Amino acid sequence: MTEPLAKASPWPFIGMAGMACTFFLYAASGLVVPWWAAVGLLVVWVALLVVACAWWTPHPRRLPGVAVLALLLWVAAILLVGLAT
Template identity: 60%
Template structure:
């Protein structure tokens, strides 16, 4: 009987999902600083990133770590621009 070797699971998609979960709390807490329509747009963007992260879970495990970083940068820029230009 032949022994079947399995590939080791990559930890990177799990790190990406933990990062996306952390970003969700930042996006949801933005309701304290930004108007509801901006928070709704941010959460829609986060949902899109989560869908991409789920698709990349097995296809591109190392690249999926970039998605929480993108989510964090977009959140920071939106709140910074909103505070500076729109007087949130």
């Protein structure tokens, strides 16, 4: 007899949906910041995506936090670059 399948946690899917949403913010940043800042932002986003992928199974409840962190880092970077220029 086989064991019933465990329910899949919704948290990693919510977190990855948030990461997908923040990608569009990061990708469109080239319209409002210099090219070097846009490249730096995309590098940060890729690093956060790697963390989210690594935490998918061991820490599924942390993935929405990674997406929120991505959003907060984007806002901070846009404000800082805006103030510096």
